[in-house]
Amino acid sequence: MVLVPVASVGCSGGRDASPESNHAAEGRATIAEQAPPLTNRVNLPDAELAPKAVKLLGGTGADVNCNGCHSITREYVRYWRDLSNVALTNCLTDLQVSTPESARAMLTCMRQVPSDPTSPFKAKNLGIFSAAVPLPWFEYLFKQAYGSDWEAEFKNFKGRVKMPVGEPPQMHAPYTQAEFDLLNEWFTRGLPKLEAVLPDDPPPSKCTAGISPDVAAHVNQMKLEGWGAVNAEKGMLMHGCTAGAPARDCLSSYPRASDMPYGQGWESLDGAKVRILREISYRSDYWTRSSPDGRFVAHGGAQTGTGSTIIDLAQNRVIPAAAKYDPGFFPDNSGFVFQGTKAFFCEESLLTSSPEKVTFTEPQCSANNNVKLYQHVGAALGGGDYWSVDSGFVSDNGGHTTTPSHDPLANFTSSSKIRLTPMIHTGSGFEPEATIEKPVLFEGDTVISPSSRLLVSRLAGPRGVQLGYALRRLVATRSDTGYTVEIPEIARYCLKGGKPNFSFDERWMVIHHYVDKTSDQDAIDLGYRGYWDPGYAPYANKGVSNIYLIDTLTGKRTRITRMQPGQYALFPHFRSDGWIYFAVRNAGQSTEYVAASDAALVLP
Incomplete structure (x- = not known):
C-alpha cells in the first residue's frame, strides 16, 4: 500500500x-x-x-x-x-x-x-x-x-x-x-x-531460436550496398583515421585501456583493442550515441547537472545542448536528434559549424511531437526517406550506483505496438509524415537498422523477464497516400541484454548485459564454476555489465569486454567503419569514460 x-x-x-x-x-x-x-x-x-x-x-x-x-x-x-x-x-x-x-x-x-x-x-x-x-x-x-x-x-x-x-x-x-x-x-x-x-494475456513462456534465410540474404546485400559501404565509397572521413589506412589502425593516438590502471581487463577478446576517447567528470544520463564518422559523441547529462552534452572529439571541446537525453544520428551524417520537451531534429551542419551551444531553436533544427522517447533512427538507401522508430520501453540508466543484478525487465504486453515515423529531408530540416503503428506481441525497446530495412525488439516472457530478441524485416511501400508497412519476423535470438544496436553492414548487433548475481551462466562466462563460487562474489555484490556482439547470421554471442566489479560498460553502438563506441560508468563515482573497441573488425 x-x-x-x-x-x-x-x-x-x-x-x-x-x-x-x-x-x-x-x-x-x-x-x-x-x-x-x-x-x-x-x-x-x-x-x-x-x-x-x-x-x-x-x-x-x-x-x-x-x-x-x-x-x-x-x-x-x-x-x-x-x-x-x-x-x-x-x-x-x-x-x-x-x-x-x-x-x-x-x-x-x-x-x-x-x-x-x-x-x-x-x-x-x-x-x-x-x-x-x-x-x-x-x-x-x-x-x-x-x-x-x-x-x-x-x-x-x-x-x-x-x-x-x-x-x-x-x-x-x-x-x-x-x-x-x-x-x-x-x-x-x-x-x-x-x-x-487490467487483465494480462499470458506472455510466451519460452524462446525458440530460429534464423531464416532472409537474414543471410540481407547481410550479403548490405555488405555491398549498406551504409557502411556507401559511406566508404563517398570517402567519409572517419575520426582518428588516416586516409587509405585499415580501419583497425584508427584511433591510435588515444590511450589503450590496457595501459591505464582503471582499464585492466577491458580488452577481453584476443587481438582486439579498447581505446579511451574521453574522460568526463560529470554523470551522463541515459544512453550515449555518436555520429557515423565517430567525431561527435552525445548523451544526456552535463557539468551543470541540467541539459545534455555533445562532445566534439576532433576539436576536443564540449557543446552544451538544451535537451534531456536520447540522442541519435542518421547513418549518412546528415542530421541528429535529441529528446527535450519535444523531439528535436537538426542538420549535422549545425555541429560542424563549431557552435558554442545548441539551443534547438537554430534554423537548422525543427521539433515535433510525433516521435516519442527512446526513439532510434535510420535512413533508406538510394535517396529514400528517413525513419524513426519508437515503442514501449523499459528505462535503462544503470551504473551510477550499484545496479540491480539483472538486465532491464521486458514489461511488454499483447497490445504492444511499434511506431514508425517517416521523415522527409527538406534540405534544411527533417519533417515528419504520419506515424504508422504496427501491433506486435510482447515486444518493445525497438531499434531500426541503419538501412531502415530491419527492426529488432526485446521480447517479454513471464513476470516481465526478457526471453530474447525478435528480428523483423521492415518492408515499406510508398503510394500517393503515404506508406504501407509490413514487418514479418525473420529471426529470434534467445539471449538477454539491453537495447541493441546494429553495425552499418548489419551483420552484427551489439548489446550490454548486466550480470545476474544468481546466474550460473554469467559466472561461468567470467571463468567461475557457478554463482556460488567465492571468486564471483565481487561481481555479484558490486555489479558489472559487459559488451557483447551478436552475429545475426548464427546467433552466436561473444563477450568483448571484462569489466572490473563496480564498472559498467553501457550503451554500445557502431560507427560506420565498424568501431564500437560505448560508455563506462563507475558505481558511486562521477568520473566516466567514452571508449571504443575494434572487436567487430577482429572477429571473422
Missing part, C-alpha cells in the same frame, strides 16, 4: 505561523500562506475507482497518457506503486513544507544521486508523483526552496521529471488536481481490482 501521510490529504497543510516565521526572502512563499494539498482523498468504491485510474494511466479506451511510452501492465503498475512508496518514505517527508531547508532537502532527495547536488532530477525518484509536478504543491515547494529564483529552477525540474512526457494533441494534457487525486487514491488503497480492470 502507498504510504500517504494523513496530513497531506484533503487539507491546506502547514503549521501555525508565528510573526517571525512570516518573514521570508523576496519571492518566497511564506509559512502563513500554507502549502496547498499534494493530494485529496476521493470517495469512490473500489469497483468504480479502479477503471477510472487505469484509464488515466492509458489503459483500454484511454487517451495516450503513460502508455505513450510504457506498456501498462500489472507488473509495471505495481512497480510504480513501489517507487511511490519509496518516494514518500525517503523524499516527500514534509508535505506541509515547513521550512526552506526542508524544501531543499526534499528536492535533493529527488536527484539521480542525492549526495551529488549537481546530478539531474529523476522521475523514478518520485514514482507516480511525477504526474503531480505541474500542480500547485510542487510550485509552492520551489518557492520555499529557491525564493526569487524559483521559476527558472522549477522550469528545469518540470522539464526533467514531469510525466506523462509530451504535449497535446499527441499526448494527454497534464493531469488536473482532480485527476491526480483519483489516480493517487487508487495507489493509496493498494491498487484494488487491478487484476479485474
Whole structure:
C-alpha cells in the first residue's frame, strides 16, 4: 500500500505561523500562506475507482497518457506503486513544507544521486508523483526552496521529471488536481481490482531460436550496398583515421585501456583493442550515441547537472545542448536528434559549424511531437526517406550506483505496438509524415537498422523477464497516400541484454548485459564454476555489465569486454567503419569514460 501521510490529504497543510516565521526572502512563499494539498482523498468504491485510474494511466479506451511510452501492465503498475512508496518514505517527508531547508532537502532527495547536488532530477525518484509536478504543491515547494529564483529552477525540474512526457494533441494534457487525486487514491488503497480492470494475456513462456534465410540474404546485400559501404565509397572521413589506412589502425593516438590502471581487463577478446576517447567528470544520463564518422559523441547529462552534452572529439571541446537525453544520428551524417520537451531534429551542419551551444531553436533544427522517447533512427538507401522508430520501453540508466543484478525487465504486453515515423529531408530540416503503428506481441525497446530495412525488439516472457530478441524485416511501400508497412519476423535470438544496436553492414548487433548475481551462466562466462563460487562474489555484490556482439547470421554471442566489479560498460553502438563506441560508468563515482573497441573488425 502507498504510504500517504494523513496530513497531506484533503487539507491546506502547514503549521501555525508565528510573526517571525512570516518573514521570508523576496519571492518566497511564506509559512502563513500554507502549502496547498499534494493530494485529496476521493470517495469512490473500489469497483468504480479502479477503471477510472487505469484509464488515466492509458489503459483500454484511454487517451495516450503513460502508455505513450510504457506498456501498462500489472507488473509495471505495481512497480510504480513501489517507487511511490519509496518516494514518500525517503523524499516527500514534509508535505506541509515547513521550512526552506526542508524544501531543499526534499528536492535533493529527488536527484539521480542525492549526495551529488549537481546530478539531474529523476522521475523514478518520485514514482507516480511525477504526474503531480505541474500542480500547485510542487510550485509552492520551489518557492520555499529557491525564493526569487524559483521559476527558472522549477522550469528545469518540470522539464526533467514531469510525466506523462509530451504535449497535446499527441499526448494527454497534464493531469488536473482532480485527476491526480483519483489516480493517487487508487495507489493509496493498494491498487484494488487491478487484476479485474487490467487483465494480462499470458506472455510466451519460452524462446525458440530460429534464423531464416532472409537474414543471410540481407547481410550479403548490405555488405555491398549498406551504409557502411556507401559511406566508404563517398570517402567519409572517419575520426582518428588516416586516409587509405585499415580501419583497425584508427584511433591510435588515444590511450589503450590496457595501459591505464582503471582499464585492466577491458580488452577481453584476443587481438582486439579498447581505446579511451574521453574522460568526463560529470554523470551522463541515459544512453550515449555518436555520429557515423565517430567525431561527435552525445548523451544526456552535463557539468551543470541540467541539459545534455555533445562532445566534439576532433576539436576536443564540449557543446552544451538544451535537451534531456536520447540522442541519435542518421547513418549518412546528415542530421541528429535529441529528446527535450519535444523531439528535436537538426542538420549535422549545425555541429560542424563549431557552435558554442545548441539551443534547438537554430534554423537548422525543427521539433515535433510525433516521435516519442527512446526513439532510434535510420535512413533508406538510394535517396529514400528517413525513419524513426519508437515503442514501449523499459528505462535503462544503470551504473551510477550499484545496479540491480539483472538486465532491464521486458514489461511488454499483447497490445504492444511499434511506431514508425517517416521523415522527409527538406534540405534544411527533417519533417515528419504520419506515424504508422504496427501491433506486435510482447515486444518493445525497438531499434531500426541503419538501412531502415530491419527492426529488432526485446521480447517479454513471464513476470516481465526478457526471453530474447525478435528480428523483423521492415518492408515499406510508398503510394500517393503515404506508406504501407509490413514487418514479418525473420529471426529470434534467445539471449538477454539491453537495447541493441546494429553495425552499418548489419551483420552484427551489439548489446550490454548486466550480470545476474544468481546466474550460473554469467559466472561461468567470467571463468567461475557457478554463482556460488567465492571468486564471483565481487561481481555479484558490486555489479558489472559487459559488451557483447551478436552475429545475426548464427546467433552466436561473444563477450568483448571484462569489466572490473563496480564498472559498467553501457550503451554500445557502431560507427560506420565498424568501431564500437560505448560508455563506462563507475558505481558511486562521477568520473566516466567514452571508449571504443575494434572487436567487430577482429572477429571473422
